[in-house]
Amino acid sequence: MPDLVTHTATAYFLMRSDSFQRFRVFFYLGAILPDILARPIHIMFPQFYLYTIAIHTPLFMILFTLLFAEFFQTFRLHVIKYLLFGILSHFFLDLFQKHITDGYYWFFPFSWRSFEIGLFWPELPVRLVPVWILLVAATEITLRLKRRFTRISS
Numbered sequence: 479m480p481d482l483v484t485h486t487a488t489a490y491f492l493m494r495s496d497s498f499q500r501f502r503v504f505f506y507l508g509a510i511l512p513d514i515l516a517r518p519i520h521i522m523f524p525q526f527y528l529y530t531i532a533i534h535t536p537l538f539m540i541l542f543t544l545l546f547a548e549f550f551q552t553f554r555l556h557v558i559k560y561l562l563f564g565i566l567s568h569f570f571l572d573l574f575q576k577h578i579t580d581g582y583y584w585f586f587p588f589s590w591r592s593f594e595i596g597l598f599w600p601e602l603p604v605r606l607v608p609v610w611i612l613l614v615a616a617t618e619i620t621l622r623l624k625r626r627f628t629r630i631s632s
């Protein structure tokens with residue numbers, strides 16, 4: 479699991495365009511949702527690991543998204559779409575991480591085989607957190623200044 483800052487920074491750069499402005503918050507939520515749902519339960523109840531492992535799986539996230547979207551009557555399909563793409567970005571990054579034991583069970587409950595590409599250990603993204611924060615801050619400041627100067631000159 480890359481850390482939440484790495485997931486959020488990735489989501490930020492994918493959704494920064496103004497054309498995503500209305501619903502991008504759901505993408506941001508989806509980008510961190512698998513970890514913010516699974517990790518606290520895993521930390522509080524480590525003895526139930528084999529049960530809580532199902533939370534960080536595509537099937538659980540799809541079911542959770544469908545349930546969550548029921549709270550939105552008017553733009554439910556947008557919520558589903560943005561949440562699922564955010565979750566997809568999360569799982570895409572997780573796919574590149576190495577694990578000492580099994581990785582993630584992408585096809586749970588149909589298969590207990592885990593699969594990962596394994597390019598980096600979990601510590602690497604944590605070391606890069608200051609870089610992500612600087613990049614996001616620099617991008618945001620630049621875009622806001624650009625917007626302000628465009629407004630002043632027109």
Ligand SMILES: [Zn+2]
Pocket residue numbers: 479480512513534568572
């Ligand atoms: Zn994760």
